[in-house]
Amino acid sequence: MTEQQPVRIQLALDRMTIQEAIHMAQQVEPYVDWIEVGTSLIKEFGIESVRQIKQAFPDKIIVADIKTFDNAKYEFELCFEAGADVATVMGAAPDATLELCMQTARKYQRQTMIDLLNVSQEKRHHLKQYTDAILCDHVSKDEQEHHGQVAGSSSIQQTTTDTIANNSTPKIAVAGGITLETLPTILQQSPTVVIVGSAITQAHDPAESAQQIRELIHTFFSQSTNTTASI
Numbered sequence: 639m640t641e642q643q644p645v646r647i648q649l650a651l652d653r654m655t656i657q658e659a660i661h662m663a664q665q666v667e668p669y670v671d672w673i674e675v676g677t678s679l680i681k682e683f684g685i686e687s688v689r690q691i692k693q694a695f696p697d698k699i700i701v702a703d704i705k706t707f708d709n710a711k712y713e714f715e716l717c718f719e720a721g722a723d724v725a726t727v728m729g730a731a732p733d734a735t736l737e738l739c740m741q742t743a744r745k746y747q748r749q750t751m752i753d754l755l756n757v758s759q760e761k762r763h764h765l766k767q768y769t770d771a772i773l774c775d776h777v778s779k780d781e782q783e784h785h786g787q788v789a790g791s792s793s794i795q796q797t798t799t800d801t802i803a804n805n806s807t808p809k810i811a812v813a814g815g816i817t818l819e820t821l822p823t824i825l826q827q828s829p830t831v832v833i834v835g836s837a838i839t840q841a842h843d844p845a846e847s848a849q850q851i852r853e854l855i856h857t858f859f860s861q862s863t864n865t866t867a868s869i
């Protein structure tokens with residue numbers, strides 16, 4: 639049997655100031671593994687948001703959700719020099735961009751997360767060649783708010799199944815409106831990372847919400863014979 643790997647909880651921090659983001663992360667720190675500096679923070683406050691959040695949480699994995707589409711080397715170097723452990727690129731970007739992201743991450747001994755937003759099945763298959771990346775199945779905020787879509791309903795399942803069958807990486811992340819209610823379905827897909835934003839940051843009690851998510855993951859795997867993909 640494949641040894642069960644832990645599921646990491648990635649806290650997504652969006653649409654707030656850097657200080658609010660740090661305060662939010664402090665409240666939920668015991669219950670989350672990775673901290674994402676959301677695209678909105680990077681757009682509003684620049685790479686300084688990554689630097690300050692890494693300084694505040696030096697022992698956490700910091701994900702810079704820069705969503706690179708071009709200028710890969712320049713943007714990934716900015717993220718890694720600011721202290722990010724993981725930086726994101728859009729899977730729909732040209733191969734040249736994706737390859738430069740991978741190269742830059744390897745040079746810095748950091749990681750690339752490839753966002754599969756609006757990526758075709760054919761391209762998803764192509765992206766599996768990046769075996770040291772994390773593939774992120776992502777339902778966008780606009781699809782959540784205007785089309786009622788949620789993470790867990792899309793086609794990452796096939797990617798995950800193939801990955802297990804081939805006993806190869808990449809790792810899988812899932813993002814987009816994840817809640818306590820949708821989490822069990824998502825966990826059946828054997829992700830390595832679950833990315834949760836609003837369900838924690840907009841909660842009446844963010845720490846309680848994050849704790850419930852952590853407990854649900856623990857309960858799911860202690861009751862389940864499921865195993866996550868070997869990484």
Ligand SMILES: O=C(CO)[C@H](O)[C@H](O)COP(=O)(O)O
Pocket residue numbers: 650651652674676677703777778779813814815816833834835836837
């Ligand atoms: O990438 C993102 C936004 O572009 C967020 O990280 C992702 O959507 C998670 O946040 P939420 O749980 O609020 O959807």
